[in-house]
Amino acid sequence: MAEEEVNYATVKFKKKKHSQSKVKKEETVYDEVKVKNEAKEQTPDTNDKTSDRTMSRHRHYKQLACCLGIICVMLVLGIIAVTVYQKQLAENQELKKKNEVLETEKKNLTEIIQQMTTSGNELNVSRAQWSINAYCPKDNNNRKCNPCQAGWEYVEPSCYATNDANRDQWKTWEEARENCTGKISDLPVVINEEEKKTVSEKSWNYDGNKGYWIGLRVEDGKWKWLDGRNLTNSSWIDLSPSDGHCAISVQNQGFKSVSCNEKNRWICKKKALSV
The missing domain is CATH 1.20.5 (Single alpha-helices involved in coiled-coils or other helix-helix interfaces)
Structure with a gap:
């Protein structure tokens, strides 16, 4: 207001x-x-x-x-x-x-x-029995054990089998090795000059064969034995390494280089039995 x-x-x-x-x-x-x-x-x-x-x-x-x-x-x-x-x-x-x-x-x-x-137990028993019969054959109910089974030659400390197959049964290096493996052995790995002489003596030269396969071949450009060792003595082989080549042993001529696909006779080697 x-x-x-x-x-x-x-x-x-x-x-x-x-x-x-x-x-x-x-x-x-x-x-x-x-x-x-x-x-x-x-x-x-x-x-x-x-x-x-x-x-x-x-x-x-x-x-x-x-x-x-x-x-x-x-x-x-x-x-x-x-x-x-x-x-x-x-x-x-x-x-x-x-x-x-x-x-x-x-x-x-x-x-x-x-x-x-x-099956392994049965197989082991069979192999054991086979080994006994092979190395210790019975003679007039008596067993006499030998370092090598029948057909193998004993040269301490190994057993050697020279496979003198007919020409139509000669094998390539791989086939020869498979044959030796089936006999619980392998192609020879030569340790020293003395064994080299033994293998050479068993490489009989007849029926036109070149030689016998041994456990030496070219791998990665080098000569190697089956046990993995390198060939240290180059004077043992006539040629330098060449891919696809393996070694054969020729009587009184040492080792020679040939194609692994050639077909030749072969030698198998395994450890002798201690008796």
């Missing part, structure tokens, strides 16, 4: 002419002032209510957003948990299958080992 009276008093300071219009203006001004004042009086309440509504809405939105966020997090965690579970389930099934396969293989191997053990 104080502000209305001040505004009204201010209007009275205008000139007295046209008093009626002044009065009307005064009333108009007064009314306008009053309206303005009323508006001013009402504005704070309206603003407060609007602000409260806005804040309430913000709170609701925040709560809703928070709820939605929690739901999203729970969904993500649920998806992760399901994925991990499915992965572990698949891995467990895979491990179970592998375990079943391994159990089956173990069972099969066990059966094979048992069969091999049984």
Whole structure:
């Protein structure tokens, strides 16, 4: 009310002419002032209510957003948990299958080992009996053991067998070695000059044969014995190493280099029996 009276008093300071219009203006001004004042009086309440509504809405939105966020997090965690579970389930099934396969293989191997053990024992007994008969033949119900079996010549500490096969039965180097292996022996590995002389003496030269296969061939550009040793005395062989070549022993001529695919007679060697 104080502000209305001040505004009204201010209007009275205008000139007295046209008093009626002044009065009307005064009333108009007064009314306008009053309206303005009323508006001013009402504005704070309206603003407060609007602000409260806005804040309430913000709170609701925040709560809703928070709820939605929690739901999203729970969904993500649920998806992760399901994925991990499915992965572990698949891995467990895979491990179970592998375990079943391994159990089956173990069972099969066990059966094979048992069969091999049984047959191996029988084979060992057969070999032992064969060795006894070969090295210790019966003579009038008495056995006399020899360092070498029948058909082999004893030159301490080894036994040698010279294979004088007919021409149509000559063999390549590989075939000759297989024949010796079947006799529990191998092509000769010559250790020293004395053994070289022994092997040379058994390399008889007849029926057009070139010589007898021995356990010496070219590997990686070097002459090597079957036991892995290199040939250290180059004077023992007539030619330098050449791929695909093996050595034969020729009587009174030492060792010669020929193609491993040639067919020749051969000599086998194995350790003598101690008697």
